[in-house]
Amino acid sequence: YAKKLGKNNYQFFTPEMNRSAQQYIKLEKYLRRALEQNEFVLHYQPQVDVKTGRIIGMEALIRWMNPKLGLVNPADFIPLAEDTGLIVPIGAWVLKTACKQAKFWQQNGFPIRVAVNMSSRQFHQIQSQQQSQHPLLDDVLNALDESDLPPELLELEITESILMQHLDTTMEILNALKNIGIRLSIDDFGTGYSSLSYLKRFPIDILKIDKSFVNDITTDPSDKAIVAAITVMAQQLKLEVVAEGVETLAQLEFLRKLQCNFVQGYYFSKPLSADDGYAYLLAQDDLNRMGASIG
Numbered sequence: 001y002a003k004k005l006g007k008n009n010y011q012f013f014t015p016e017m018n019r020s021a022q023q024y025i026k027l028e029k030y031l032r033r034a035l036e037q038n039e040f041v042l043h044y045q046p047q048v049d050v051k052t053g054r055i056i057g058m059e060a061l062i063r064w065m066n067p068k069l070g071l072v073n074p075a076d077f078i079p080l081a082e083d084t085g086l087i088v089p090i091g092a093w094v095l096k097t098a099c100k101q102a103k104f105w106q107q108n109g110f111p112i113r114v115a116v117n118m119s120s121r122q123f124h125q126i127q128s129q130q131q132s133q134h135p136l137l138d139d140v141l142n143a144l145d146e147s148d149l150p151p152e153l154l155e156l157e158i159t160e161s162i163l164m165q166h167l168d169t170t171m172e173i174l175n176a177l178k179n180i181g182i183r184l185s186i187d188d189f190g191t192g193y194s195s196l197s198y199l200k201r202f203p204i205d206i207l208k209i210d211k212s213f214v215n216d217i218t219t220d221p222s223d224k225a226i227v228a229a230i231t232v233m234a235q236q237l238k239l240e241v242v243a244e245g246v247e248t249l250a251q252l253e254f255l256r257k258l259q260c261n262f263v264q265g266y267y268f269s270k271p272l273s274a275d276d277g278y279a280y281l282l283a284q285d286d287l288n289r290m291g292a293s294i295g
């Protein structure tokens with residue numbers, strides 16, 4: 001029996017793990033094909049100015065429309081895309097598509113920014129000898145070039161954990177991105193381990209307060225204190241603040257009192273297809289015009 005076990009111990013996967021490993025390989029195959037077959041789509045979630053109620057930007061959020069699997073959420077394939085390195089071409093596609101969309105909004109009278117999520121592997125791509133600049137800069141410049149989008153309408157969302165890896169190159173990349181003229185934000189702020197001293201040293205424009213703090217802001221005194229502290233600190237450091245995951249009017253009112261600049265969440269809208277997002281912009285514009293004419 002022991003011999004048999006020993007013989008088979010290359011099979012370190014349990015039957016369940018084995019199945020999931022097979023699934024993993026299958027998913028990887030699908031994922032590789034997805035880019036060629038144009039199965040990725042971006043949805044867009046409005047970001048609203050708390051003071052004016054106007055839409056100031058949209059966050060681009062990827063979805064995978066697979067004929068067999070249906071609509072797959074990023075949580076279910078971004079980790080795999082990271083592991084396999086596929087996130088690099090996927091990330092370049094996201095940048096291109098988001099910039100084209102933002103150019104369309106701008107051309108139709110809505111010069112709002114588009115925010116694009118970065119993944120670690122994409123941010124920390126290795127620069128080869130042949131490359132004169134960091135590959136992420138190439139991707140960003142290509143996307144801006146192809147779309148003719150003014151750089152200030154593009155924002156990159158970077159998490160604390162991405163920022164705190166390879167600090168020296170991180171600083172170089174951030175400075176180079178800043179020189180292009182795009183905006184930089186820290187996503188899921190408060191959940192990571194970034195040192196506050198870096199907030200001052202990184203050329204960051206925006207903090208996005210993680211939705212886990214917003215969720216119970218009206219009932220949990222410590223969440224309220226954390227959000228209040230972040231917004232005060234941000235003001236002192238001349239950073240803007242976006243609160244994520246705003247689902248209720250009560251949460252919005254709290255954030256207004258705390259002088260948070262911008263909000264994003266289901267209370268305003270879930271992430272929308274490009275068409276629905278544009279319709280939403282047009283409808284909000286009508287509302288604002290009506291408001292203005294009423295006085």
Ligand code: C2E
Nearest residue numbers: 061062073074075094117118119245246247265266267271
């Ligand atoms: P994130 O960047 O923090 O995006 C916010 C997530 O919260 C989105 O989930 C959004 O749909 C969801 N959300 C928005 N408002 C509310 C709300 O009021 N309540 C609740 N409960 N949730 C809300 P989604 O679209 O499933 O994306 C999940 C994560 O996947 C993102 O978190 C981001 O880290 C990653 N991701 C999405 N798109 C991309 C992409 O193009 N590239 C990379 N690298 N990562 C992406």
Ligand code: MG
Nearest residue numbers: 059117157187
């Ligand atoms: Mg984000």
Ligand code: MG
Nearest residue numbers: 187188208244
């Ligand atoms: Mg976030």
Ligand code: MG
Nearest residue numbers: 117159187188
């Ligand atoms: Mg995130």
